[in-house]
Amino acid sequence: LRRPSQTASSATTLPQRNAEGKQRQRAVGVRAAVTQQPPEAPAVKEEKDVQVVRLTDDTFTLRGRCYERFKFEVEYGLRAGTTENSYVIEGPEGAALIDVPDRAFARAFVDAFVREAKDAEHLAYLIIGHLSPKRVDSVIQLAKTHPAGEPPIKVFLSNPAHQTLTSLVPADILEATFDLQIVRAGDTLDLGGGHQLQFILTPTPRWPDGLTTYDPKTQLLFTNKLFSAHVCMGEDFDVGGIEAYDMHWRYFYDCMLAPVAKQVDAALKKLPVAAQFAPPCYAGKTGLDVVKADVGFIFSRLLSALNLDINTATNLRLSVGGSRKGAMPGVAGEPLVTAAICPLHGPIIRNSVTELVREYKLWTDEKIRQAEEATVAVFYASAYGNTSALAQAISRGLLRAGVGVETINCEMATVAELQSAIQRCCGFVVGSPTLGGHMPTPMKEALGVILNEPAAKGKPTGVFGSFGWSGEAVDEMEQLLKDGGFSFGFPPIRCKFKPTEGMLQICEESGRDLAREIRKGKAKQRSTSAKSAVVSGSGVEQAVGRVVGSLCVVSAISGDGDAQSAMLASWVSQASFNPPGVTVAVAKERALESLVLVGGKFALSVLGDKNAGAVSKQLLKPFQPGEPRFGDLPTKQASNGATILADAISYLECTVQTRMESGDHWVIYATVDSGDVLDEKTLTALHHRKSGSRY
Incomplete structure (x- = not known):
């Protein structure tokens, strides 16, 4: 692992490190409190399997496939199934596994990995692009295949993923099996044979652990949740292109990424994706370099028409002037030439790289514009994912009603971020699980910041939460806000155990109701010029x-x-x-x-x-x-x-x-x-x- 040299501007001060340490303690506090989960609703029986698909000579994917609705969350609402995608790169210096699947596929995933990998017992590296508690079982199952006496598996992951892993995996397994390496911006990992993997941190409030990986040898971009879709049509790639999958990509984006559009915009700027057969960029080129770019593009278009496999197409393209070097994070103007986007869910994107990236930018720009007009801040913490599912459904209702959303995960947010969000928003909602009969510490602190912020006064609000037994946290939040003189845009939402479709509908309708109230308030503030514009269009x-x-x-x-x-x-x-x-x-x-x-x-x-x-x-x-x-x-x-x-x-x-x-x-x-x-x-x-x- 090589790190870029640290400049003075990137160095952290002692107070900053102390603040970061306190933030990590708050985040771990919620997870540490989760010692015993409440009873779960009966599991839905699904048809599942794990499929192995070769992408190149030394890269393959393990695709856990489910053909029915996989989970209860809003993001699975199209009922088109889903896939859980992991990827293996086999280099001379060792094999690297990128991401692990949901626990529903844990055993079948490990069996398929051991069967397919050339040297499965000597897995050298594990790269975690996203880790939720429901994926930890797959990590533990993977650890069981690691022979005693072998060097530990080096795990490359972001700091939030490190917190999740160390709080949920038994210490004896961690010490015996894994060597944890926290990734910083610009880090690389050399697997040999040209596989010099580049790491790009792409966090969002929903997935603060987001880590994207780029392999310049194969020009494959591993994006975890970005560019994902919950769909399983039987095809491994995006056969049919944007026409076949646009609805699924858009639905996933609207459910999961639209509420965090600013962070998505930041991630897209770190990923200047250019399709393998995209038109050339002439920036900084003159004379013969321009001619070479044109010749390379003409040849690449011919290759595109042949519909070659990724391995052959990449090698041929590189032979006519391409480069195995992708854009390093922070290097302006350099494209990240991409043969295929490899997401955590849905098809591997090869035919629609340019179109999907363009659509992501358009969707994101629209959500940012929407947020500039009117925004609702969604503050939450979640122990088992149930409260975050409620927050997600409320956010979807807000967005559908034409109001922007800013999502704040209170486990990770600083006081300054909380204050800034409450100052910008036109209204806010607060969601919390109940742990030990109370709100967890991060939510108590966040609510204290909100109540003490003068800019919060007069803004409509709402409260929601999930619980296993009694649900005191929702009552606590409601009473504190009532005592503070706040008005409520919808009745308190209390969800016992996992939310049903009916509960998610209530959340979505609540978000729509709050959005309508905010839009009515905005309508009263319209200027005379806006009213004149309405009158002038009255004939039409x-x-x-x-x-x-x-x-x-x-x-x-x-x-x-x-x-x-x-x-x-x-x-x-x-x-x-x-x-x-x-x-x-x-x-x-x-x-x-x-x-x-x-x-x-x-x-x-x-x-x-x-x-x-x-x-x-x-x-x-x-x-x-x-x-x-x-x-x-x-x-x-x-x-x-x-x-x-x-x-x-x-x-x-x-x-x-x-x-x-x-x-x-x-x-x-x-x-x-x-x-x-x-x-x-x-x-x-x-x-x-x-x-x-x-x-």
């Missing part, structure tokens, strides 16, 4: 308002039936004859939006002109998060599980096929599986408007 708005639609009720239900919602809709239209299909426009801030993903089921009740008033009155009233929408209206259940209005004149049972993003709405195209006319005499209710700026 009035013209659009003359577009008439039938009045319907859309009712959707989650795959396990635990979450459901409904809304009044008039932007409904037939879209195809064969197969029969309809389109429905759903606002991004609607609670129902997260239930009408591709593959989702819903029912469409068409209202008659005689009873539309009563239905509209019921569905247009404000609802608490998770509150049933239909009230006392007579209903019946469709065969797909959704709800049908008994007084509708007809109904359709539909399956979502595609979704198109259209400004502040999603246009849903769905095929009609079944339906019937319930009232042949009554005419369809129509929704007449005078303005196209509102429903």
